[in-house]
Amino acid sequence: MSKSLVYESGLGSLLAGLSFEKEPQWLADLRAKGNELHNKMGVPTPRNEEWKYTPLRSLASVNWQSGEPGPAVFSQDPTNYAETAIRVFLVNGRFDRNLSEVPATAGLTCMSLRDAIYEKSEVADYLGSVAKIEDHTFAALNSACFVDGLFIHLKAGAMVEPVIEVIHVTSGDEMVIAPRILVVAEENSSAKIIEQYVSDGESKNLTIPVTEVILRKHANVEHVRLQDESETSYNVSLWETLQDESSEYRAYNVAFGAGLGRLDQNIYLNGRNIVTRLDGVVVARGEQILDNHTKLDHAMPDCNSFEIYKQIIDDKATVVFNGKIFVHQDAQKTDAKQTNQALLLSPDATINSKPQLEIFADDVKCTHGATVGQIEDTFRFYMRSRGIPKAEADAILVYAFAAEVLELISDEVVRERLEKRLYKKLGIDFTV
Amino acid sequence: MLEIKNLHAIVAEDDKEILRGINLSVKPGEVHAIMGPNGSGKSTLANILAGREDYEITQGSITYLDEDLADMEPEERAHKGVFLAFQYPVEIPGVSNTYFLRAAVNAKRTANGESEMSSMEFMKFIREKVKLLGLKEDLLTRSVNEGFSGGEKKRNEIFQMAVLEPTLCVLDETDSGLDIDALQTVAAGVNALRSEGRSFVIVTHYQRLLNYIVPDFVHILMDGRIVKSGDKSLALELEEKGYGWLDDLAASK
Numbered sequence: 001m002s003k004s005l006v007y008e009s010g011l012g013s014l015l016a017g018l019s020f021e022k023e024p025q026w027l028a029d030l031r032a033k034g035n036e037l038h039n040k041m042g043v044p045t046p047r048n049e050e051w052k053y054t055p056l057r058s059l060a061s062v063n064w065q066s067g068e069p070g071p072a073v074f075s076q077d078p079t080n081y082a083e084t085a086i087r088v089f090l091v092n093g094r095f096d097r098n099l100s101e102v103p104a105t106a107g108l109t110c111m112s113l114r115d116a117i118y119e120k121s122e123v124a125d126y127l128g129s130v131a132k133i134e135d136h137t138f139a140a141l142n143s144a145c146f147v148d149g150l151f152i153h154l155k156a157g158a159m160v161e162p163v164i165e166v167i168h169v170t171s172g173d174e175m176v177i178a179p180r181i182l183v184v185a186e187e188n189s190s191a192k193i194i195e196q197y198v199s200d201g202e203s204k205n206l207t208i209p210v211t212e213v214i215l216r217k218h219a220n221v222e223h224v225r226l227q228d229e230s231e232t233s234y235n236v237s238l239w240e241t242l243q244d245e246s247s248e249y250r251a252y253n254v255a256f257g258a259g260l261g262r263l264d265q266n267i268y269l270n271g272r273n274i275v276t277r278l279d280g281v282v283v284a285r286g287e288q289i290l291d292n293h294t295k296l297d298h299a300m301p302d303c304n305s306f307e308i309y310k311q312i313i314d315d316k317a318t319v320v321f322n323g324k325i326f327v328h329q330d331a332q333k334t335d336a337k338q339t340n341q342a343l344l345l346s347p348d349a350t351i352n353s354k355p356q357l358e359i360f361a362d363d364v365k366c367t368h369g370a371t372v373g374q375i376e377d378t379f380r381f382y383m384r385s386r387g388i389p390k391a392e393a394d395a396i397l398v399y400a401f402a403a404e405v406l407e408l409i410s411d412e413v414v415r416e417r418l419e420k421r422l423y424k425k426l427g428i429d430f431t432v
Numbered sequence: 433m434l435e436i437k438n439l440h441a442i443v444a445e446d447d448k449e450i451l452r453g454i455n456l457s458v459k460p461g462e463v464h465a466i467m468g469p470n471g472s473g474k475s476t477l478a479n480i481l482a483g484r485e486d487y488e489i490t491q492g493s494i495t496y497l498d499e500d501l502a503d504m505e506p507e508e509r510a511h512k513g514v515f516l517a518f519q520y521p522v523e524i525p526g527v528s529n530t531y532f533l534r535a536a537v538n539a540k541r542t543a544n545g546e547s548e549m550s551s552m553e554f555m556k557f558i559r560e561k562v563k564l565l566g567l568k569e570d571l572l573t574r575s576v577n578e579g580f581s582g583g584e585k586k587r588n589e590i591f592q593m594a595v596l597e598p599t600l601c602v603l604d605e606t607d608s609g610l611d612i613d614a615l616q617t618v619a620a621g622v623n624a625l626r627s628e629g630r631s632f633v634i635v636t637h638y639q640r641l642l643n644y645i646v647p648d649f650v651h652i653l654m655d656g657r658i659v660k661s662g663d664k665s666l667a668l669e670l671e672e673k674g675y676g677w678l679d680d681l682a683a684s685k
Contacts, residue, residue, distance in 0.1 A: 400526030
């Protein structure tokens with residue numbers, strides 16, 4: 001790779017300084033592969049098409065250190081983020097036994113990934129089997145340097161009722177935090193998961209999570225990701241899901257935080273009669289840059305995928321949406337629908353939207369629509385004529401725009417929490 | 433309550449003059465009907481009263497409760513009791529009527545130095561209003577006007593009016609597009625809200641609404657001016673003769 005396609009960064013030497021002793025050979029191999037791939041791909045410049053709108057220059061210039069364990073005392077109590085029975089805290093990428101509460105639940109394993117590597121033989125088969133780290137330099141970096149993470153396993157037929165809440169807290173400055181999440185839902189199992197990424201105060205870290213999800217036949221999983229880190233943070237994530245026949249996966253990405261946030265979310269529909277939702281709500285303000293790349297990969301016939309991305313952009317913020325849908329030759333009778341709507345609240349706000357449909361089957365229904373708009377005066381005047389002040393009218397209209405996606409989330413506790421966070425992000429008093 | 437003196441207004445976008453010297457005086461408790469052909473300026477007048485920014489006042493004054501209305505923001509007018517029932521109510525997906533109205537009521541209460549209504553108080557309050565107007569309770573949970581029929585939208589305007597308890601109600605062609613049943617419901621709603629301290633300015637093209645909401649005064653607006661005023665019999669005369677017989681009168685003004 002020519003030098004002009006990558007920035008100089010200290011991440012390679014950070015890797016060189018790491019050593020993991022007495023790990024299983026398969027993991028040592030994965031780390032070596034990650035190390036090699038990251039050194040090869042480096043930190044891409046905008047000349048690399050996949051990173052065209054994700055400026056990484058400032059990220060590359062930071063003198064990153066490897067992630068240390070979190071502090072004993074937080075500046076903000078992270079337990080406020082959880083309210084249901086099963087809650088897991090990962091502090092600086094490490095499973096926190098003191099904060100986490102995982103009551104015994106039929107069919108559910110929810111434990112430190114580090115422990116699972118030694119105690120659960122199946123982890124060797126699954127870890128790294130979905131994430132394509134050869135296409136993602138930061139996922140390669142994660143593979144080389146992750147210390148811990150989370151392993152969620154649902155036994156065949158397990159129906160886990162309470163939401164599994166996963167709170168990723170990052171604390172400190174200039175550290176690379178690399179949580180690794182592995183979710184395996186065996187046949188006929190079901191669960192709801194919410195992952196929240198938050199910062200302890202104004203921490204300035206680089207979070208590079210890799211989340212791998214496997215759904216076996218007839219598994220049903222709702223998976224929400226809330227990225228709400230401080231605006232001094234970087235978050236570059238890879239989230240990949242493999243679905244088997246007749247499974248249903250509903251994924252919601254809610255991106256509010258990080259100064260620079262980039263998510264690559266890929267879902268492989270690898271059997272018949274699969275249902276997939278891949279939705280997003282993005283709110284960017286100030287000088288935030290939030291970039292979401294999604295890919296739905298239809299490999300087999302008779303599958304339905306729905307994607308709605310709603311993006312609100314204010315001040316000088318930039319939002320990027322790249323939505324790929326691949327329909328392979330065998331994937332006849334595919335029904336794929338993609339909608340991408342952006343609401344610009346300031347003349348200096350930017351949206352780069354790129355739907356990308358590649359269809360190789362002939363009997364399919366694929367639609368996409370992208371719109372960019374502003375708050376219309378007729379709406380605003382209607383609300384003001386009822387006495388609602390202009391700023392509040394705007395906030396309510398913006399809220400309603402985003403709420404259309406949040407309303408799809410089936411779990412009430414999660415939905416209400418996200419709605420409150422949305423109010424907060426938009427500066428509305430949510431007691432109304 | 434409302435004094436309009438020699439009001440001239442233009443469309444802000446193209447400077448076209450729409451109102452050319454309106455004079456109108458409305459006292460507490462009175463119902464005034466403003467009638468006129470298409471393009472006469474009657475909807476412009478209604479929208480100017482509510483503060484729509486598409487128009488600019490070039491001459492004259494609007495005084496409401498001894499204050500200069502023209503200087504106020506739309507929300508300020510609402511806080512002081514002005515209400516416009518829209519000809520084309522706006523659909524707001526994702527915002528329930530209850531949420532919307534509670535935000536409106538509490539904004540008004542805050543502006544007037546009153547404490548906000550709690551969620552429970554407010555629910556009790558609007559359920560009474562639903563009952564008063566004989567509406568269905570599902571109206572409260574539905575998104576504002578989303579997917580409403582023409583008649584439902586107009587009924588919702590009257591419902592909002594009932595909840596906000598305005599002093600000056602301006603109805604902009606509330607009868608347009610309504611069948612006779614919807615028209616009667618809307619009229620019954622308005623009549624239920626008539627009171628000594630509350631005045632109405634009803635803008636309409638047709639006389640039929642005035643069979644159900646009987647006005648104290650009828651004004652005929654043509655070419656941006658009121659060319660004739662009278663009592664309810666003037667509306668019947670218009671129904672019979674159309675607007676043609678007034679052309680000469682309009683030209684002479």
